Amino acid sequence: MLNFRFRPELRMPGWKSIPFPDQIKRLLIIFIILVIMLITVRNYLMPPTFVKEGHYRAAAIDSILALPIHYAGQEACSECHDEYVALKQTSYHQNVACEVCHGPGANHVEDPSENTPSAPRQRGLCPLCHIYNASKPTGFPQINIVTHNPLEPCMSCHEPHDPKPPQPPEECGACHGEIARTKAVSHHAALECTQCHSAPEAHKKDPRSFRPSKPRKRTFCGGCHGENAESAGEIPRVDLQSHEPDHACWQCHYPHYPEVR
Ligand code: HEC
Ligand code: HEC
Ligand code: HEC
Ligand code: HEC
Ligand code: HEC
Ligand code: HEC
Ligand code: HEC
Ligand code: HEC
Numbered sequence: 001m002l003n004f005r006f007r008p009e010l011r012m013p014g015w016k017s018i019p020f021p022d023q024i025k026r027l028l029i030i031f032i033i034l035v036i037m038l039i040t041v042r043n044y045l046m047p048p049t050f051v052k053e054g055h056y057r058a059a060a061i062d063s064i065l066a067l068p069i070h071y072a073g074q075e076a077c078s079e080c081h082d083e084y085v086a087l088k089q090t091s092y093h094q095n096v097a098c099e100v101c102h103g104p105g106a107n108h109v110e111d112p113s114e115n116t117p118s119a120p121r122q123r124g125l126c127p128l129c130h131i132y133n134a135s136k137p138t139g140f141p142q143i144n145i146v147t148h149n150p151l152e153p154c155m156s157c158h159e160p161h162d163p164k165p166p167q168p169p170e171e172c173g174a175c176h177g178e179i180a181r182t183k184a185v186s187h188h189a190a191l192e193c194t195q196c197h198s199a200p201e202a203h204k205k206d207p208r209s210f211r212p213s214k215p216r217k218r219t220f221c222g223g224c225h226g227e228n229a230e231s232a233g234e235i236p237r238v239d240l241q242s243h244e245p246d247h248a249c250w251q252c253h254y255p256h257y258p259e260v261r
Pocket of ligand 2: 084099
């Protein structure tokens, strides 16, 4: 049924007298359909000013001009917020424009008191650029937001208009986290690391070349725990002469979590 056009008895009488072979006739039909489509598209479906200026819609310029302006540009901000512009100018964020973080500010510039731009204080903003991603260029400062000081807003440690590159950490626990966390829940929680170790400042920059001291003698612990020690407060005491005299104290008591069983 579908190919009735090719059944000879259904053909129009004059059809046979055209001396073209069948396949040419079919091509002719396709060609005519294409021409009709082309004419319809050009006259009815194409935007009016399309080919006027080459392969471009000439009226696009006017419609783009008519769009509302959202961004004011950084120059505009310096008129009223020059302290922030100056702060940012020499910072690591010098190439991050104000409106990248604060959003489009054109209507704020027009009427500052009516339209206040947002000052995004949530943790979500900064990771847009700083979240760790292996494909980012080497050296671009990146963090793992799950482990990097979670639950605190970034601003509490980094000034967004003048973020500082990392300093070598000051606290012992930044590098000796396991020990610090262990000690924090032990009977020695109140003791500073430096009460038992004297750590040179250089240890924090070059830890393996500049080593802190470690207690060497039983009398060190005895300074607080000896029977006659002058240490104040409720400190458990032992008699150094009789309490396991042949061993160092830390062979039995882990100094960062001393236990008595
Ligand atoms: C004509 C002066 C003027 C210009 C130009 C201007 N601001 Fe402001 N801006 C103000 C004033 C005034 C306020 C305080 C408004 C208030 O407290 O209600 C303000 C407040 C802000 C705030 C604080 C919002 C908050 O939550 O505390 C931000 C952020 C800000 N402006 C960003 C910008 C940025 C970005 C630009 C440039 C695109 C800019 N401003 C341009 C006058 C200006
Ligand atoms: C990297 C993102 C970032 C850029 C770039 C940035 N800001 Fe901010 N800005 C912030 C954040 C975050 C705060 C909120 C700080 C806070 O609460 O401590 C803020 C606060 C402000 C405030 C309000 C201060 C207040 O106490 O309410 C103003 C005004 C402001 N920025 C202006 C600017 C201007 C002008 C520029 C461009 C020179 C700029 N900012 C660039 C992130 C940015
Ligand atoms: C639009 C992207 C972008 C956003 C958003 C952004 N930063 Fe940055 N940040 C940068 C660029 C670019 C640098 C400079 C990197 C360089 O110099 O190699 C930078 C540098 C830094 C540095 C310096 C670190 C170093 O080791 O050099 C810190 C810290 C920093 N940003 C913190 C923040 C904080 C906090 C926020 C949110 C308030 C923030 N950034 C939002 C792009 C961004
Ligand atoms: C409690 C304080 C604190 C908070 C909160 C904090 N940071 Fe940091 N940040 C630091 C310190 C300290 C360093 C330097 C030591 C380090 O790398 O851990 C640093 C380093 C960085 C660096 C540089 C890393 C590098 O390798 O150069 C970036 C970028 C950064 N922080 C972004 C952020 C962002 C984004 C947030 C919020 C999601 C944030 N920080 C929250 C304290 C903080
Ligand atoms: C920048 C990271 C860093 C900081 C900060 C740091 N340390 Fe260390 N520390 C190390 C490294 C790395 C070693 C060497 C570990 C090794 O060789 O096995 C070390 C070793 C030590 C040792 C063992 C020395 C030895 O000879 O066995 C002690 C004790 C020590 N640190 C105490 C401290 C104290 C106390 C502080 C704070 C005042 C501190 N550290 C701060 C990184 C650091
Ligand atoms: C009560 C005294 C005391 C305090 C407080 C103390 N330590 Fe120690 N620490 C010791 C003794 C004793 C040793 C030696 C253990 C040994 O030689 O087996 C030691 C060993 C170490 C070592 C060598 C590696 C190891 O685990 O044995 C490091 C690193 C260290 N301490 C870091 C710290 C840090 C960081 C703090 C603070 C968070 C701290 N210590 C607090 C007494 C103390
Ligand atoms: C600066 C004083 C001081 C020094 C030095 C000190 N301790 Fe302590 N230690 C204390 C205090 C204070 C307590 C008790 C805290 C409390 O009330 O729970 C304590 C508790 C203890 C306990 C008892 C824990 C328990 O379960 O009751 C042991 C064991 C102990 N220390 C071992 C040591 C050893 C071993 C050293 C030497 C590496 C040492 N201490 C050095 C102050 C010190
Ligand atoms: C051979 C293992 C060993 C050595 C070495 C050792 N202790 Fe003990 N220590 C123990 C045991 C076991 C206990 C719990 C039983 C007891 O009270 O005799 C204890 C208990 C303690 C107590 C708690 C006393 C109380 O009344 O709660 C302190 C404080 C103490 N030791 C400090 C030290 C000091 C300081 C040194 C080094 C001078 C040291 N120990 C060396 C095994 C040891």
